[in-house]
Amino acid sequence: MADVLTADRTIRVMNPATGEWLMEFAPATADAVNAAVAAARSSQTAWAATPVAERVAVLRKFQRSLHEQKDEVAALITDEAGKPRVESLLAEVLVTLDAANFCAREAPRLLALQRVPHANLALKAKRGYLVREPYGVIGIISPWNYPFSIPASETMAALVTGNAVVLKPSELTPLSALRLKALMDEAGLPAGVLQVVVGDSGTGAALVASAIDKLIFTGSVATGKKIAEAAAAKLMPVVLELGGKDPMIVLADADVEIASSAAVWGAFMNAGQTCLSVERCYVQKDIYPVFVERCVEKAKRLKVGHGSDPQSDVGPAISQAQLRAIEAQVQDAASQGARIVTGGHRLPDVGENFYAPTVLVDVHHGMRVMREETFGPVLPIMPFTTDDASVALANDSQFGLSASVWTKDRKRGEALARRIEAGTVMVNDAISCFGVSEAPHGGVKSSGLGRTHGIAGLEEMVRAKYIDSDLLPGMAKVWWYGYGSDFLAQMQGFTDFLFARRTTARLAGGMKAMKAFSRRNRF
Numbered sequence: 377m378a379d380v381l382t383a384d385r386t387i388r389v390m391n392p393a394t395g396e397w398l399m400e401f402a403p404a405t406a407d408a409v410n411a412a413v414a415a416a417r418s419s420q421t422a423w424a425a426t427p428v429a430e431r432v433a434v435l436r437k438f439q440r441s442l443h444e445q446k447d448e449v450a451a452l453i454t455d456e457a458g459k460p461r462v463e464s465l466l467a468e469v470l471v472t473l474d475a476a477n478f479c480a481r482e483a484p485r486l487l488a489l490q491r492v493p494h495a496n497l498a499l500k501a502k503r504g505y506l507v508r509e510p511y512g513v514i515g516i517i518s519p520w521n522y523p524f525s526i527p528a529s530e531t532m533a534a535l536v537t538g539n540a541v542v543l544k545p546s547e548l549t550p551l552s553a554l555r556l557k558a559l560m561d562e563a564g565l566p567a568g569v570l571q572v573v574v575g576d577s578g579t580g581a582a583l584v585a586s587a588i589d590k591l592i593f594t595g596s597v598a599t600g601k602k603i604a605e606a607a608a609a610k611l612m613p614v615v616l617e618l619g620g621k622d623p624m625i626v627l628a629d630a631d632v633e634i635a636s637s638a639a640v641w642g643a644f645m646n647a648g649q650t651c652l653s654v655e656r657c658y659v660q661k662d663i664y665p666v667f668v669e670r671c672v673e674k675a676k677r678l679k680v681g682h683g684s685d686p687q688s689d690v691g692p693a694i695s696q697a698q699l700r701a702i703e704a705q706v707q708d709a710a711s712q713g714a715r716i717v718t719g720g721h722r723l724p725d726v727g728e729n730f731y732a733p734t735v736l737v738d739v740h741h742g743m744r745v746m747r748e749e750t751f752g753p754v755l756p757i758m759p760f761t762t763d764d765a766s767v768a769l770a771n772d773s774q775f776g777l778s779a780s781v782w783t784k785d786r787k788r789g790e791a792l793a794r795r796i797e798a799g800t801v802m803v804n805d806a807i808s809c810f811g812v813s814e815a816p817h818g819g820v821k822s823s824g825l826g827r828t829h830g831i832a833g834l835e836e837m838v839r840a841k842y843i844d845s846d847l848l849p850g851m852a853k854v855w856w857y858g859y860g861s862d863f864l865a866q867m868q869g870f871t872d873f874l875f876a877r878r879t880t881a882r883l884a885g886g887m888k889a890m891k892a893f894s895r896r897n898r899f
């Protein structure tokens with residue numbers, strides 16, 4: 377990393393629970409970013425030419441080392457991101473181990489030559505194939521809330537398909553990404569193929585402006601829009617994994633105990649700083665009072681504390697800025713009549729960045745807390761009457777990342793799931809879709825473009841090239857020059873032969889078309 381420390385400004389990485397400084401760095405300059413991209417490019421050709429089985433072997437070694445070092449890596453993530461150690465283990469390390477399995481298993485299949493059979497009779501004398509080629513150098517810009525599993529899953533998908541990667545982690549959590557690189561190096565990834573440039577928004581903007589071939593961005597809508605504009609100006613493809621305002625719909629027949637536990641976990645895990653967090657909870661009015669009561673009781677039972685304490689359920693907000701943003705939304709809701717049933721305040725006795733798990737009722741869609749991403753431990757609950765009303769409320773949002781529906785009637789839940797505008801809808805679970813390596817992850821509306829994870833995520837890392845190989849190289853094609861009224865009539869016949877409704881018309885068309893083969897004026 378020493379070669380990128382060329383700026384005169386320094387950024388400090390802080391443990392959000394204790395305020396301890398973990399690392400100090402100067403953000404990588406545009407020159408350093410360009411140098412990293414050039415180094416990645418010069419190593420990419422050989423990496424792409426490496427048989428996929430060897431690339432898979434590197435992933436497998438990475439996976440083994442990560443498993444062996446799981447506790448150290450989880451501790452590091454907790455130190456810089458604040459989350460409870462068990463969340464670092466499950467949502468970061470375990471998710472990455474499973475994603476490694478997925479990439480190792482599926483990449484060889486995806487990269488294998490694929491036949492493209494032709495249905496059209498006129499094209500039968502051809503063989504079509506799809507080959508999937510790496511883009512070259514993939515830029516990855518990642519956020520702080522899942523500082524290991526997000527860049528790791530994207531990096532693995534890019535690498536296994538033959539790309540080189542330049543990764544720019546969040547300035548708040550670069551240590552996890554540096555650890556990811558160290559693990560990849562240990563696993564035998566050739567030098568240069570993975571570059572980590574540590575820096576802030578300026579470093580990110582330099583990466584967007586650099587000679588990368590594609591960018592995978594995960595972060596806020598505001599930054600995503602800036603990146604989309606810059607990328608459009610040079611026609612660079614991007615995947616944008618942006619924010620969410622995920623609704624949870626609890627139908628009257630849902631198990632209240634289960635659904636209230638889900639609401640509390642879904643809203644408060646990682647202190648609500650999850651793109652897939654439950655950010656809005658809609659409950660059928662018959663069970664609303666008891667549901668609220670159960671959520672409040674469970675929220676009060678949560679232990680807020682340092683992530684390194686195994687007893688902690690909820691860790692800190694990442695920063696004072698994040699805490700102020702959460703407070704502003706809660707205050708806006710309260711000023712418009714929302715009732716804070718529990719929480720709604722900081723916990724200075726625990727630490728500067730801690731906020732009490734908060735349940736809000738009497739909320740409506742005129743409040744910021746129901747429209748903007750909160751990204752904090754806040755659970756607003758609102759009643760609804762009919763299924764249609766719940767769908768209308770869920771869809772009344774600029775976001776569409778994920779959603780959940782809670783019911784004992786799975787068929788009814790799945791039917792409702794189809795009506796919700798989101799990239800993923802879970803029936804009787806929330807958030808865990810991120811841990812399903814096979815499932816595509818991504819949003820609709822302002823939640824983003826494109827997909828990571830699953831086959832769709834691997835497909836984002838490659839260009840599909842169609843190769844068409846003619847079986848009769850010695851024959852001029854019938855449709856080449858040598859036009860004229862006879863040929864026009866023959867081709868009208870051929871079109872009838874393929875598509876006319878009546879058999880007689882087809883046969884007559886076929887007879888006419890045959891003459892095209894013997895026409896004299898072809899050249």
Ligand code: NAD
Pocket residue numbers: 517518519520521522526544545546547575576577578579580581582584594595596597598599600602603616617618619620650651749751777818819823824
């Ligand atoms: P952010 O947009 O502030 O920053 C994300 C990354 O972009 C950081 O690395 C940052 O340094 C970089 N960056 C900032 N400005 C830039 C610019 N102009 N050009 C290039 N890079 C720039 O987001 P954040 O606060 O780090 O992350 C939280 C957001 O990420 C939330 O909105 C959350 O919902 C979203 N998120 C989405 C997903 C998803 O999969 N959809 C997953 C996790 C987080």
